[in-house]
Amino acid sequence: MNAAAQEVEASQLAELDRSAGARSETELLEAARRVAAIAANHASAVDKEARFPAEAVAAMRDERLFSAMVPVIHGGDGLSLSGVARLCETLAQGCASAAMIYAMHQSQVICIVDHGANVQWQRDFLTRMVSEQWLLASATSEETIGGNMRTSACAVDLVDGAFTIEKLAPTISYGKYADCILVTARRHPDAPPSDQVLIVAPRETCTLEQRGTWDTLGMRGTCSEGHRLVASGTAEQILPVPFSKIADESMLPVSHTLWSSVWIGIASDAVNRAHQFFRNQARGKPGALPPSASRLAQAVTLIRMMQARLRESLAAVEASQRQRVIRQASHADDIDAPLTASIGLASDLNMLKLSISQSAVHVVQETLMICGMAGYKNDTPFSVGRHLRDLHSAPLMISNDRIELNTANLLLAQRAATGDL
Incomplete structure (x- = not known):
């Protein structure tokens, strides 16, 4: 075993020694089921009123789910990305908006865990976030550049170790309910739009002025209004690596996988409703299958394929994370990372998002055909209208058109497009 591997193993053993208070994935899944039950009781009201799922979020805080993916060294449970994906899938079967809020929160947590742990302010922040179960949000969009998170118009004004920033964001999901917002901006006023940093801005260091409303087709509980955000603080609140690296290594891999788990959870709940409707029909006419039998079989098959596809991507992301830890332990430069592997993972995650x-x-849509009018109506146990409306947001969260173009560019750099079994 080389020195780098020994250092990684020693770190893992030390973390195990500190993990007596960390919960297992089984315990966390049980907690997520309890939260999902509470979320389901309020999901219709959240949807009708386009209001924040306060009851579900309070339950997440009570169950200490916000720190599930924080390493045990910082007081969290150290749950793997695959484990968090299963939590998201479970929560989504109760309330899509609550589950998406949880997934977006975790995509911000991982940015600090992966790229801020060497800074004392960031370590102290993680400790406080775990202790107080803070909810983290993200401000990456901007009025002048739209949804292109890889460019910023606003810039950090840093003087004598203190910064100020002002950003006009067309959407900040659940921003006014978050305890902290992670904000993208240009590194300094003379930096090009793509030279970005990520700032950790607790709510006591920033102000929000709402600009616009959130009256939407679906995902109404995410409350993604636009805001004028003004933040100030110390230089240590700025993560020390470029945002491009944070996005490639942490934010996008976690976002695409956890969003996919939410979408699968929504679809799974709809299929479970259709399955129960199908069983009720079959009991009414013993010996004859209802005409929707083939649709149900196809829907279940597609759900299983989606779950298998997500598991494959989760395994790839976790393998990449392990390799990055080994490189960091051996003090290897980023240039030592295999370029073909990183391009392959990026294109795979893009295709995951597109397909799911x-x-x-x-x-x-198939479950709606199975349930018929019972699925079309909003006041039956078999209603899937909310599921369908919520899922129509999926192709828009980082536009599928933009992702397809990015994927095509990545495929130009790959020798083979399809890979092997």
Whole structure:
């Protein structure tokens, strides 16, 4: 075993020694089921009123789910990305908006865990976030550049170790309910739009002025209004690596996988409703299958394929994370990372997002055909209208058109497009 591997193993053993208070994935899944039950009781009201799922979020805080993915060294449970994906899938079967809020929160947590742990302010922040179960949000969009998170118009004004920033964001999901917002900006006023940093801005260091409303087709509980955000603080609140690296290594891999788990959870709940409707029909006419039998079989098959596809991507992301830890332990430069592997993972995650966001909509459309008017109406146990409306947001969260163009560019750099079994 080389020195780098020994250092990694020693770190893992030390973490195990500190993990007596950390919960297992089984315990966390049980907690997520309890939260999902509470979320389900309020999901219709959240949807009708386009209000924040306060009851579900309070339950997440009570169950200490916000720190599930924080390493045990910082007081969290150290749950793997695959484990968090299963939590998201479970929560989504109760309330899509609550589950998406949880997934977006975790995509911000991982940015600090992966790229801020060497800074004392960031370590102290993680400790406080775990202790107080803070909810983290993200401000990456901007009025002058739209949804292109890889460019910023606003810039950090840093003087004598203190910064100020002002950003006009067309959407900040659940921003006014978050305890902290992670904000992208240009590194300094003379920096080009792509030279970005990520700032950790607790709510006591920033102000929000709401600009616009959130009256939408679906995902109404995410409360993603636009805001004028003004933040100030110390230089240590700025993560020390470029945002491009944070996005490639942490934010996007976690976002695409956890969003996909939410979409699968929504579709799974719709299929479970359709399955129960089908069983009720079959009991009414013993010996004869209802005419929707083939649709149900196809919907279940597609859900299983989506789950298998997500598991494959989760395994790839976790393998990449392990390799990054080994490189960091051996003090290897980023240039030592295999370029073909990183390009392959990026294109795979893009294709994951495309396939799951489209397939989930198709699955729920099939369940609507199975349940018929009972699925079309909003006041039956078999209603899937909310599921369908929520899932129509999936192709829009980082536009599928933009992702397809990015994927095509990545495929130009790859020798083979399809890979092997």
